Every structure is written in structure tokens, then in C-alpha cells.
Amino acid sequence: MAELIRHMAVELDHIGAAIQANRPYATRATLKTQLETLKTRIDAIGEEGSSGSNLVLKKILVNLRNLTQRVNDILNYFDSAKTGQTYGRELEFSRFVSHEEFDLKSIGDNLTFNSSVFRHAIRMTLACSVGFIASKLLFPGYHSYWILMTTTYMLKPGFSLTKERNYQRILGTLAGGVIGVLILWLIPDKTVQFVLMVVLMVISYSFQRTNYIITVTCLTPFILIMFSLLGVGYLGLIEERVIDTFIGCAIAFSAGYLLFPKWEADQLQVFMRDVLRANLNYLLKLAENISGVSYHQTDYKLVRKNVYVSSANLSAAFQRMLSEPKSTQRKSSEVHEFVVLNHILASNIASITSTAPGQPLAPATRKPLRQALLGLTRSLKKLDDEAQEPATDFLAVEPEAFPKQVLTPEDNLLREQLEFIQKVSSDIGKTTDAILTK
Template identity: 30%
Template sequence: MHYALNLRTFFYSHYFYLGLRFAAGLVGVTLITLQFADMAVAMTVCIGALCTALMDMPSPLRHKFNEMSASVLLCSAVTLLISLCAPYHWLLMTMLVLVSFAACMMVVYGRKSMPLQLATLFIMTMSMEHDMTVRESFVHTGLFTLGAVAYLAYAMGISWILRHRIKQQVLAEALFELAAYIDIKADFYDARHNLTEQFNKLIRHQSLLADRQQASRDLILRAHNNARDAIVVQVHVCMLDLYELILSTHTDYALLRTHLADSPVMQTLHDLAYKAARDIESVAYDVTRKKSSYPEISYDPEMAAIEAELAAIQQRIDQGKPQHEALAVLRAQRNKIRAIIKMIGELHQASQKAYDTTPFWVDADMGPFLSQQKYEFRMILSHLRLDSPIFRFSLRVAMAISVGLAVAAILPYAAHSYWIVLTIVIILKPSFSMTKQRRSDRIIGTIIGCVITALIIKFLNYPALILCILVLATVATPTFIYLRYRYAAIAVSIMILLQMHLIAPGNQDLITERLIDTFIGAAVATAFSFVLANWEYQSLPRLVREVLDVNLRYMQASFDLLQGKGSDDFAYRIERKRLMDSLAALSSALVRMLDEPARKQRAVEDINLFIVQNYLLVAHVAALRAILRRHVKELPAEPVNAMLTESHDQVVEVLTRALAPGKAEIEPVMVPMAPMSQDGNAVPWSGWPLVQRRIRLLQADAVKIIVHREAILRDLA
């Protein structure tokens, strides 16, 4: 379950705050307008506020202002254009298609532009029903712009007041997702769960976690000017360090299950991971409540049980039983778990201490960590070609709207063409999987919303009660639009139908007509989801190559860090983030492809294994870093660096061959031996076996990347 769907955390989440802000702004603007004008004027002003409110998302203040200002200007221009064209049916139909195409082309600017696209198409459909004179069109547009600007001023004011609170909420969401990630890791120790399925779950969740961590970076690292901001920065940094330690806990789970299948220590390891997840959740919960967090969970019983099991294994080894591998793996897990518990303690401390500055980030360029967004018109021009997925999507929507308008024109009842068009633009998305999910949510949500509205009108038809329900639906719509769209569809159906009931009571066919219009719009959207479709397998070669390119740079930064080059780990953190982002993009594409028709799916198993192998390289590097930290005493820097250099050269050679066109030949992996001193004896250091084992795993998994890359390209060909 998503953390925000739990009642304990729901009312502290930024989703609920968004719903309250949205509803208060809309209701406030409408009520103020009603003091000076009639209901028709108030509704126009309200729709202007609503279009701007669609862009009201957690975002840095400067970005929020730019995004919402763009919405005000663009939606006002569309309102005026459609209103002026409305008296001329042929011109209106032409403009609807052209505006739909242009709005969909804005998707080239990424996910941030999706609400702006929706707002543009929404006001287009709301304006198409009004037949006005030129003067009335300008007055209507002026009122719309007034509402839009009023909500912009209101939202910016509230966001400025709550700027630190929003940072806390977004950071807490990333912490909750990290706890969910550990819950998945915990099940690796449970033999009832299939290891392959658990890896699939882990990789899928890693994509979501990367998205939440990026949202946290974008808000927290752009501006941190006071002690309160310094606290969230330090918690954020601890969270990322903790994430790396969690990555390093990857081990040979099959070996653990084989050697320790009958031992209670597997359950102990599971319980430790479960406790760690709850501990992180407690930090997240306290962050949402603006409180310092203090540890309340004790790991002592489980750690004592692991120590007892280690002693028992050692005793069996002393008796001549071959359990050396099990001892080494369990001991390594014990050491990593200790490091994780210590880091969780530091996470608690980071939330308690008031910092004057954030020394880790002083004089550092945060640009590489942050989402970079450029709104250049030439980006749209560069996609005006038939092989562009965005261009094909725009054509698809324009054609679907044309058909929707044609169907509405020939229906036997007084069809609401704007509702059909609105249903089409809400359902039809750039990818088939998104369209499929949105269609299901829209239809089910509308049916449930219509049934609830019918019951309210029949049994609870009291104006005061209906107004209360309207306010609740207005709060629920934005709250769930990014959380569970199905719930948002229920709320928006109730909200719109009850508004229409208040404006025109007694219309018995209102709900039935809305249902029919929804089904028609969904049918048209479904049919056109196959027209000029962009299937996910078409983007796989590019995504696979991006992962390999970034992995090469990550390996260079990793081995530079392991060998002590550079004064800090800044470059390593940047490359690690980029690799995780590229893996998340490939993983998301795979998930979307699984929702597509079976005949459009390619190399599913090999893509999944390719993602896993790249993920394991990150885990091995994190483990090497932890080993070098743990065995820093008497560390023979020169011999260790020589071994790391040799290993780095081999891994880079393997990844370079994977990038080369054609079939790459796979050579045997040569694991460097422990360096010798001048007298011919091995250089003494306790970390040699652990480092050698990790390097062996790192090189072996790098070779497997070539195998899966070749299989992917072969299947795609």
C-alpha cells in the first residue's frame, strides 16, 4: 500500500495538503466573485482558477511561478481563440484539432509539461460550447484570466509560507519509499519467496524510489539558506548514504538459503530488515509532523542471535564440516547490517540537530543532481517528423478528437460533445500502457461516481449537504489525481454532476447521458491507441545503450573513489545518480511494455536480467566501498590500488565491448591475486579475501551484461 493511503500518514502527506490548497483556492475565488457578480461570471472565474490549479504541484518556487504563469498565458490564449471561433462551426472544428495537436506536442518537454497539456485541452473543451460575440469573447477571456491570476497569486503565497513544510513532506515520501524498498529486500531471506520474482519487484520499486529521490533533490538542494533547511539537507544526505549501504547488502541469497535453510538465522535476518524499514518509517513520520526523530527500535536480540549462529557455524567448521562459504557470507551480512543500523541512527540524529550551515554542499555545483528543464521552441520543431513518438501521439489525439466530434454530431440525443472530447484527452496518453490504465480508471471511476451521485440526489437532496459533499469532492480530486486516479475520477464525477444538478435541477437524463458520453469517449480513445502507436520495444536499443554509456562513467568515478583519488565523493554521487536514473528509465519501459499486446513484447526476460546485472554492479561497488571502510586499519594502499586498477581496466574493457556494434566476444574473467611483497609473501591485510570475492563477482556480472545485451539486440532484430 502507498504510504499516503494509510490514514496514519495521509493527513500529513503533500497530497492531502495539495487537495486542501486546491479546494480552498477554488472555493475562495468563487465565493469572492459571487459577492460582486452572478453565478455565470463566478463559474468563468472559477474555471480560470481551476486551469491554473492543475499546475499547482510541489516544485521550487521559481519553477512553480514559471510553470503556472505559462498555464495562465497559454490557457487564456486558447480560451480567446476558441471563443472567437465558436460562431463558425467549420472554423471551430479546425481550431479544436489544431489546438489539440499543438497541446500534445508540448509533451516534448517531459513529465512537467503533462499538466499544462491537460489544462490546455481542458479549457479548449470547456470553451467550445459557448457561442459568443467578439466583445463577449474578450470579456469571457478577461474573467477567465482574472480567476487564473488570482489562483496564481494565492498558490505562490501559500507555497512561500509552506516552502519548508513542502520540503519535509517530499523528503518524507522518499523515506517511506526507501522503507518499502527494504521490505522487499527482507523477503530475500524468506525461502517462501522466489528469488527471481523478488529481484523483479526490487528493480520495479527502484524505479519509483529513484523518482521520489529526484523530487526530494529538486526541492531540497536548490535553496537551503537557514538552519531549518540545513536539517532537511542533512537528512536527505543521510538517506542517500543509507541507500548505498542497503545496495551493498546484496549477497548470494541462494547460497544463504542452501546452507542456512534449517537455521532460524534466516528469519532473524528477515526480522532485522523489517525492523530497519519500520525504523526508517518512524523517521519519515516524524519529519512529516515537523518533529525530531529518536530511535525506539532495539536490534540487540537479533544481532545477538546472529552472533550465536556465527559461533555455531565456526564450531561446525572446527569439527571439519565444510561451511566456510556460509560463514563468510553471514559474517559479511552481519557487518553490513551493523553499518546500516549505525546509519539509521545518524538519520535520527540528522533530524534532531539544528545546523547553521550545510558544509557538505558548500561551493558545490548542484546542477548535475537537479532536473534540468529547457523550454525551447526548437525542441518542438525537432520532433515534427513521422518517426517521432511525440509527433505520432499528437496526430493520434487530433484524429481521435475529430472522430469524437463527428460521433457527437450524429447522436440521437443532445450529446455533450465537450464531455466526449474531454474523456478522449484524459484517456489517450503517449504510451499504450498509460492509456490502458487511464481508460480503466476513468470508466470505473465514472460509473461509481454516477451511482453515488444518483443516490445523493435521491436520498440526500438538501442544498447544504450537497454543498458539503461538493467541497469534499473538490478536495479529493487533486489529492488522488497523482496518487490513485480512479479515486480522482470518482470525485470529479460527483463534483461535476452535483454542480450541474444545482444549476439545472430536475434533469433526469443528466447521469445517463454522462455515462454514455464517457463510454463513447473511451471507445474512441481505445481505438486510436493502436493508430500510429509507439510501442516500447522501439525505444529499447537507445535505453540499453544509455545504461551502458552511463555505467562506463560510473565505473570510472567508482574506481577513482575506491583508490582515494579526489578530495570527496561528489563525482561518484553524480554518476551513481545518473546510472540509477538510466536504469529506472529502462525498467519503466519494461513495465509499460508488459501492459502492451503480447505480440508487441520483445526480449522481456533478457531486459530484466540486463537491468539486474547492471544493478548488481552498483551493489558490488557499494560493497567494495564498505569493505575498504571497514578494513581501513593497516590498509596497504599501494597493492590495493594496483588490484583495483587492474580490475577496473578489465571491467571497462568488458563494458566497452558491450557497446561495440556486432557480436562481442566473451573472454574468461581473470581475478587479480593478492599482491606479493618483495620477499614473495602475500601482503598481509584482513580485507584481501573480501575484496577479491567482490571483484570476482563484479567482473562476472559485467560479462553477463554482454550476454544479455546481445540477446536483447538479437530479439529486437
């Protein structure tokens, strides 16, 4: 028995190490065989009779069998991971991560003007060519490469981001130039200047991915102090840097505005379609939940994740559209209403997903739920002709199945919540029509 317990402890130790290292594990222990051997020996003790009762030993054997079964359950997870099957309540985390396969067709699709990546590549090429010519012929200097560098850094695939980066670059350069000149003018000590240069360098690179304006504000005085320590006159240097920054930003801004841009208003319908489809699936999962229809927990979490992601994408696209020129914006107030209504719909669906399933819904409760699903489907079909109506057969129950049923306070509350969801779905349909109207 002691040998079996020792083997079981070693097995658990190896399993724990495999889980921490995120690697597969194959058992080498023969716990089942050892259990059978132990059972034979315990039965033999009971048959002898002279050594006393073996009841306590049998209870210990039962506990060891339970522990062995749990160890086998853990090992089954490793086996299912190797075969690609799921086991028990295991979450399929790979389904939460998008996978993209690269092939020749994908490359071909990105070599046309329908691809935003291809358009940005051409735009970047032309803008950098103009920046290179300007730095060589029109504004030559010791550091004229700053024009080309600024153009490369400022030009982004989206016009709104290009506009924002240009604003941050110009403001940060001006503020940083003032800080650098004041440091060099008021603090003549080279040691102190060197210490401040190191501090500014650390701050600049620390905020490079989180706050670009702080990066630029600290980067400019850092460069000024560094060149000053090398013996370069800082007044002429700051003048050249400001001029080159303005020229580079002007080239990037003009390229983003003039060279075949793709405005967010032209892409909003794609994001609207994704949000409607995600909310429709989310509402369908709610209907299955409160109707007692069984479904996998991972499927529900995937649907909820799609709602969050699609809503965030739509909100971000709407904010980008607002930062674009007024002439390119379309139906801003209606799109804002569409975004808000979908947020309200998703939050109300989430608020009642914890309702305990199992009890059949009364017709008075099923009707608003079906109407909401049909309303969202109609709105989705206006944006996607290939959209299919969801299967709602589990909601189709004849009123005779509930003769003279009196709704409980919980049923009344649920009915009111579903009626509100139905109203929101109807408002989404009206807003969709207003957006699609020319």
C-alpha cells in the same frame, strides 16, 4: 579593537542575509586595513613598556586575523559564483540539472515522424476530430462535449498510460455514478446534498495529481449533485455521462493503438545503453577510488546520479512494455534479467565505494576489476558502436611490483567482491547477446 569587532559582526550579518536571499554580495568593509592599524597600535604599546605587556593583545589579534580569513573565504565563494569558477569544496549544483537550448534545429527535429511529440500531436488532432464529429452528428446531446473532453484527457503519448487512464476513467465513472445516484435517491435534503457536493469537490481536486481514480470517482457524483441542484434530472444525466465516457475512451484507446504508435520494445535499447554507460562510469570511479586516484567529489556524485536516473528510466520503460499488447513485446524475460543484473551491479559497486583509497591494489585484486570494466565495455559496444574503452592504465601494474605479497583479510574480501562484480558483468554481456539475437 571594538570598532573592528563591530565591523566584522556587521559584515557577517550582511553575508548571512545574502545567503538566505540567494543573491550576490560585495563587501564594503576594509577589515585588512583595520587589522594593520590595530597591529600598529599594539606594537606601539609594547614599545612603550610602561603600559605593561602586549602579549594578550597579540593573541587577540591572531584570533581576529583567523576570523577575518574565514570571512574572506566566504566572500571568495560569492566572487567565484560571479566569475563562473569553483572555489574550495563548493559543489557545482548546476551540473546536476539538465539544460536544453531551444533553436530552429530543435523545432525542425520535432516536425518529423521520428519525433514522438510530433506523432502524438497528429494523433491527438485526428482523435479530437473524430470525437468532435461523434459529439455533433452521431451522439448529439446537451453535454456531448464530454466525448471530446474525455478523448483529450485520456489520450497520452504512451499506449500503456492511455490504457491505464482509460481503465481508471471508466471504473471511476461507474463507481462515481452509483455513489451519486445513491446520494440523490437516499438524501432528499438539499442542504445535505450541497455539503456533500462541496466535500466531493474538495476530494476530487485534492487527488487530481496523485490518484486519478479517486478524482474521477468523486468528480462524477459532484457533477450529478451540482446539476441536480440546478434542476436537471440526474438519471438521464448519469446515462449520458456514462455513454459519453465510454465513447471518448474508445476513441482515445483506438487512436493510441492504431495511429502510428511507438512501442516501448523499440526504444528499450536506448535505455539499456544509458544504463550500461552509467554503470561503466560508476565502476570506473570505484576503480579510481580504491586505487588512490584523485578525483572531484562532484564528479562521483554526478556518476552516481546518472546510475539512479538511467536505472529508473529502464525499469519504467520495461513496466510500460509489459502493459502493452503481447504481440508488441519482445524478449520480456531477458529484459527483466538485464534490469535485475544492472541493479545488482550498481548496488554492489555502491557497497564498496567507501573503501579507503591510497594503498596500491594487488594484481589479484586488479584483475577482476579490469575484466569487469572490459566486459561492460564490450556489452556497451553492442548497443553503441561509438562507445570508447575507458582508460584503465592505473590498473596495469606488473606482478613483480608485489613480490610474494600475502593478502590481508580486507584484501581477500575486496577481491571476492570484485570477482562477483566481474561475474555480474559477464552475465550482463550474455543477457545483452540474448536480447539482441533476432
